[in-house]
Amino acid sequence: MGFKSGFASIIGRPNVGKSTIMNKVVGEKIAIMSDKPQTTRNKIQSVLTTKDFQIVFLDTPGIHKPKNKLGEYMVKVASDSLNEVDVVLFVVDDSKTIGPGDRRIIEDLRNVKTPIVLVINKIDKMEKEDLILLMKKYDDEGIFDEIVPISALKEGHLNSLINTINKHLPEGPKYFPDEMITDQPERVLISELIREKVLHYVHEEVPHGVAVEVEQMKSREGGNIIDISAVIYCERDSHKGIIIGKNGRKLKGIGKSAREDIQRLLGSKVYLQTWVKVKSNWRNLENYISSFGYNN
Numbered sequence: 001m002g003f004k005s006g007f008a009s010i011i012g013r014p015n016v017g018k019s020t021i022m023n024k025v026v027g028e029k030i031a032i033m034s035d036k037p038q039t040t041r042n043k044i045q046s047v048l049t050t051k052d053f054q055i056v057f058l059d060t061p062g063i064h065k066p067k068n069k070l071g072e073y074m075v076k077v078a079s080d081s082l083n084e085v086d087v088v089l090f091v092v093d094d095s096k097t098i099g100p101g102d103r104r105i106i107e108d109l110r111n112v113k114t115p116i117v118l119v120i121n122k123i124d125k126m127e128k129e130d131l132i133l134l135m136k137k138y139d140d141e142g143i144f145d146e147i148v149p150i151s152a153l154k155e156g157h158l159n160s161l162i163n164t165i166n167k168h169l170p171e172g173p174k175y176f177p178d179e180m181i182t183d184q185p186e187r188v189l190i191s192e193l194i195r196e197k198v199l200h201y202v203h204e205e206v207p208h209g210v211a212v213e214v215e216q217m218k219s220r221e222g223g224n225i226i227d228i229s230a231v232i233y234c235e236r237d238s239h240k241g242i243i244i245g246k247n248g249r250k251l252k253g254i255g256k257s258a259r260e261d262i263q264r265l266l267g268s269k270v271y272l273q274t275w276v277k278v279k280s281n282w283r284n285l286e287n288y289i290s291s292f293g294y295n296n
């Protein structure tokens with residue numbers, strides 16, 4: 001048997017752990033993770049290469065009912081990708097029953113010809129008996145080629161997931177070089193890391209109206225410090241105040257923890273400056289959507 005390769009699309013409701021699975025499988029933080037739904041906005045590609053096979057994962061934004069233009073775009077990306085791939089990974093979480101959101105996806109999947117692997121994630125939070133009952137319920141739907149329970153967070157059974165995907169890969173070329181783990185440019189990864197920290201530090205209605213743009217990235221002369229400046233865009237003046245926080249404390253916290261992640265990513269010391277600016281209602285404006293890079 002020769003080298004195998006192929007594409008696996010990761011789909012599922014918001015917050016079931018799609019981004020976490022992708023990050024853990026490739027061993028690097030590529031997609032941002034958060035307990036807020038709709039964290040992942042653009043289609044992220046990541047690559048796992050071994051000596052025998054290569055899997056390219058597509059982490060799509062969650063499938064959900066669109067509320068605005070950005071939402072419509074996200075849903076379209078999610079459903080388009082199912083026809084381009086070799087395996088579909090449909091991720092669900094520890095919910096004991098098949099809820100309406102998962103039900104809708106199942107109905108969409110009935111017309112998909114690609115092999116479908118049901119991934120039950122977050123089993124660290126489940127009783128064994130509940131897991132067995134849930135597996136039975138999904139099996140009764142009659143559309144899954146495989147059912148694989150995992151815990152992405154605790155890195156449980158990830159190997160069994162990888163082996164299952166591998167079974168469905170055709171023989172094929174190495175699409176990407178060994179060392180490549182994502183197609184995302186550094187600037188995008190950095191702005192996503194900053195956005196992740198905003199989501200983490202800021203609550204209420206602010207987070208979904210936040211976009212981050214890295215304006216400048218420059219190595220200092222002599223080498224080992226990289227200066228980065230980034231703008232955090234939000235939709236209202238009041239949001240700006242919340243993100244900055246009393247005496248700038250919140251923004252400082254965001255900057256500090258983003259800097260730590262960025263240093264790890266770049267393997268270099270980083271000096272990070274962040275500004276907060278208001279751009280009202282950008283989510284409904286096509287131009288802004290593409291200028292923030294969500295158009296592929």
Ligand code: GDP
Pocket residue numbers: 012013014015016017018019020021032033034035036037038039040062121122123124125150151152153154
């Ligand atoms: P996505 O919206 O599907 O991409 O979900 P994320 O990867 O952003 O994860 C949503 C939340 O679920 C985050 O708070 C994760 O830490 C958490 N999570 C992901 N996988 C697991 C898991 O296996 N067990 C537990 N307990 N939590 C998880």
Ligand code: K
Pocket residue numbers: 014015033034035036037038039040
């Ligand atoms: K999320």
Ligand code: MG
Pocket residue numbers: 018019020031032033039040
């Ligand atoms: Mg995600």
